[in-house]
Amino acid sequence: MTCPDFRQLLTGPGPIVTPVIHVLDRDQALANIDIALNAGCPGVFLINHDFPMAPFLPILRQIRAARPGAWLGVNFLDQPGDLAFPALAQLAREGAEFQAYWADDARIDETAQDQAAAARIARIRADSGWKGLYFGGVAFKKQRPVPPEMHATAARIAARYMDVVTTSGIATGQEADLSKIQTFRSVLGTAPLALASGITPDNAPRYRAAVNCFLVATGINLPGDFYNIDPARLAALLSVTRIHGASS
Template sequence: MNRTDFHKLFKTPGPVVLPVIHVLDSARTLKNVEVLLEAGAQGCFLINHDFEPEKFLPIIRDTRAAFPSLWMAVNFLAVTGKVAFPILGQLQSEGCQVDAYWADDACIDEDGANAEAKEIAAVRESSGWDGLYFGGTAFKKQRAVDPSRYGDAAREACPFMDVITTSGVATGQEADLGKIETFRAAIGDRPMALASGISPENAMSYADVDCFMVATGINEPGNFYDIDPGRLADLMSITRTLSKGSAT
């Protein structure tokens, strides 16, 4: 997938806004989905920050049942695609389509070996699941990558995922702009997602990122779980003024 195809998929020339909902139960999740759809966000990620994947699955099914046309993606916290893809394949076979999977750790080796990434790719292929893969690369709270090797890591990621996904050093922390520039130069015309630190206040600085995966920057103050409609509306307004590559 290239950047143009990615933006066509979501029908927007600027950064695609995918709020990340930290789920607790189905009712609260559905309420947050209603908020993001009202604001015009292109879809969402659901993540199980507080419990195991088994408890998460009914919430995924309930959300899909309530919103059949929603672009819905998930992250099973601390789980690689090797475990996630068979689960997603099973959900798909049951009629519960998950449109994308985000793994914090895509197991990319900047030195080029990529044995684990290759295993994950094989599991993905055999799972029958046909969604997009957002793979964490030089990602927060994972194995540290020396900043001098960011470009190598980004290049190595390209064959293994649909959307190269990176972050700042921690949840809610802005990504260094130099890191984003290095990734963009390394991956060329591949789509890039940023999964930490985006807010209405700094979004203009990340105009060359294709996808904003955002939670803390649009949530209610001091609230880890619920979207602030005003904050999200502000972010959506800003992204509508941007277009692919406008930061270059």
Template sequence: MKRQDFRKLFKCVGPAVLPVIHVTDNEQAVRNVRVLVEEGAPGCFLINHDFGVERFLPIIAHVRAMFPALWMGVNFLAVTGKDAFPVLGQLKRDGVAVDGYWADDARIDERRAADDQVEARDIAAALATSGWSGLYTGGTCFKKQREVAPEHYEYSARLATGFMDAVCTSGVATGKAVDRAKITTFRRAIGDQALTLASGITPDNAHLYMADVDGFMVATGINRDGDFYNIEPAKLARLLKLTREHGAKS
């Protein structure tokens, strides 16, 4: 997906701010979605950080029922698209619309040739047969996955463009800002394809990444201090304001 198409999808002139909600139950998920809707975020991702997929699915359905027009993506923690896409296809058949899937690991393998990306191709096949057709952003050189040496970032990122709508990367851990050089390398590698970033973004450092990143998936940087589960409206509002101002100047 081209950068301009990604931003058009979210009706954003700057990077799309997509809050990530670490869900605990229906009430907490809905409460946080209300915050991001009220502040004008263009969408969100829900993630099952503390429990399995089966417990997560009814929460997804509940949030969708409460917010039928919301752009809503999900992340099934530690699950690749090979297993996730059939679930998303079934949700679609059950009338539960999920607009995007973010995988922590897209299974891009920089040790293999471009025509030998076995696991990434299996994921692509699962998507093709699932019946689901949302946006796919997949972790590449991503936190807590198999470590990739910096000299292989460029090749990994370039490979990833063939398997997903938006390439996704991160810093070394949740809440840790990514090295600016890594983002520069990714942007050089993928040209005008969409790039998302999924760790360490805050209202204080977002300006460092806005020229190269098209989507910020953010939790820690907009949550209440010391609270892993709940958005602080003022922090979210500040980040949204900064991205809009950047877009207006671009």
């Protein structure tokens, strides 16, 4: 198994699908990684929804050792890039390299000329030496609300500070307002855009022309199960995205 070139995939006829696995332990994570990769997903994101960052790190080392060639991204829940990038760089030095980091809040301030927080994160990222992709949350669920009239400004600023601008609906499992996604796409042009909430096999066709990457958990999980992928629902979502790619 070798890691795919995600930068190339993000410019393809997409959208690509990266399941989000709410990690409980090594074995549960590996089982779900295998479901996703065997279904044809190019990679997955791992998130510590139920425990802090510190106990997550040894689990990440175990997962990487068990799946050395898989494309794996990480979300350290509620931890911004100034903490995440040094941790990811240290993991890489130990031989546990991860290909992407997704932050719920990239610290973009659409009301300010000076993007001090985002710029500081960018400096720390560069100084850390970590080489992965940065998926930055902008106008994202459970963060400071961004009014719709400021979505374009937020997206325009964000494109300067991250590899993949990432947005969402108002809450986990809640689909995003289509006009919001269309605004982001119009501002970003051909730059990558990821959507990280509310995607299901049923509503994916509404978003697929505007989005390069779907980060999805509840929409493909077993009914009533926060932690485990339903292979049938994942297959249905992948079918939607592949049909779109073939017709583009």
